[in-house]
Amino acid sequence: MVSNWRANRSLDDALVEDGIVGISGIDTRAVTRRIRSSGSMRGGVFSGEAAELDAEEQLRRVREAPGMAGRNLSAEVSVSEVEVTPATAERIGNLAVLDLGVKQSTIDNLAARGFDVHVFPQSATIEEIRAIEPVAAFYSNGPGDPAASDQHVELLRAVLGDGLPFFGICFGNQLLGRALGFGTYKLPFGHRGINQPVLDKTTGRVEITSQNHGFAVDAPLDQVVDSPHGFGRVEVSHIGLNDQVVEGLRALDIPAFSVQYHPEAAAGPHDANYLFDRFREMVLATLGQAQGPDATTPALTDAQDSTQEDTNA
Numbered sequence: 044m045v046s047n048w049r050a051n052r053s054l055d056d057a058l059v060e061d062g063i064v065g066i067s068g069i070d071t072r073a074v075t076r077r078i079r080s081s082g083s084m085r086g087g088v089f090s091g092e093a094a095e096l097d098a099e100e101q102l103r104r105v106r107e108a109p110g111m112a113g114r115n116l117s118a119e120v121s122v123s124e125v126e127v128t129p130a131t132a133e134r135i136g137n138l139a140v141l142d143l144g145v146k147q148s149t150i151d152n153l154a155a156r157g158f159d160v161h162v163f164p165q166s167a168t169i170e171e172i173r174a175i176e177p178v179a180a181f182y183s184n185g186p187g188d189p190a191a192s193d194q195h196v197e198l199l200r201a202v203l204g205d206g207l208p209f210f211g212i213c214f215g216n217q218l219l220g221r222a223l224g225f226g227t228y229k230l231p232f233g234h235r236g237i238n239q240p241v242l243d244k245t246t247g248r249v250e251i252t253s254q255n256h257g258f259a260v261d262a263p264l265d266q267v268v269d270s271p272h273g274f275g276r277v278e279v280s281h282i283g284l285n286d287q288v289v290e291g292l293r294a295l296d297i298p299a300f301s302v303q304y305h306p307e308a309a310a311g312p313h314d315a316n317y318l319f320d321r322f323r324e325m326v327l328a329t330l331g332q333a334q335g336p337d338a339t340t341p342a343l344t345d346a347q348d349s350t351q352e353d354t355n356a
């Protein structure tokens with residue numbers, strides 16, 4: 044039955060037309076109760092010919108499917124060549140993005156903060172990144188177990204060692220955690236959905252966030268600690284309020300931070316979009332320090348002058 048006045052076809056028709064599998068007649072409450080006591084587990088949705096197989100065979104196929112622990116899937120989702128998106132706001136410089144499964148909305152958000160966004164294949168080397176003379180680096184979200192991404196961790200250590208400002212989202216947060224010297228682990232219950240409450244410890248604000256992660260960083264929630272890998276002091280900046288999981292990291296002695304959730308979530312919630320501004324400000328502050336104390340002030344003075352001219356005219 045179609046119940047919205049704007050509808051011109053049924054959900055079933057829409058799914059069939061777009062080739063999307065739908066399920067119905069499932070006791071979702073029973074599924075929830077089972078997962079709640081046993082933790083996340085593999086499941087199967089069978090369609091077409093596979094839907095005709097007997098239950099035993101379907102169960103065997105699900106059991107044979109590989110789990111997520113220990114898997115590195117970055118090569119399956121990354122670009123194969125560098126792709127460049129020019130800045131759509133006043134330009135700061137080149138940004139090196141490591142594509143571990145990056146979303147268009149992330150690229151758009153970064154371009155809108157003044158970066159020429161260079162999206163690199165996940166196999167990129169530090170030499171390739173240095174060659175674009177970046178002002179900063181970014182690691183995206185993506186599938187897989189962060190414990191199986193040693194190569195990306197080593198690359199990030201080289202990036203941080205070069206003093207490049209860094210921002211990471213989701214998988215990027217887990218890899219920053221590892222680069223700093225923390226471990227990661229698989230959550231008994233992954234965080235999925237668009238209404239996950241997170242505390243930003245730097246402002247005391249709670250934001251409602253979009254999340255999609257099955258792994259998390261293992262770092263102390265309530266104290267500043269020295270990076271076990273020698274990058275100075277680090278704190279957990281954001282905490283998931285449902286189960287007290289690390290949702291963000293901030294280095295205090297190098298310009299690097301990351302979050303475990305999705306400030307780029309295009310459909311919202313947009314509470315966390317300020318993090319792209321925080322990144323822009325961190326990059327400008329780092330560039331300002333490199334160029335001397337007065338380097339970032341003229342822009343503000345110019346803006347004030349022109350406002351005054353407008354008023355006088």
Ligand SMILES: NC(=O)CC[C@H](N)C(=O)O
Nearest residue numbers: 184185213214256257258
């Ligand atoms: N959305 C993501 O980047 C997920 C990160 C990681 N694959 C996890 O499941 O935790």
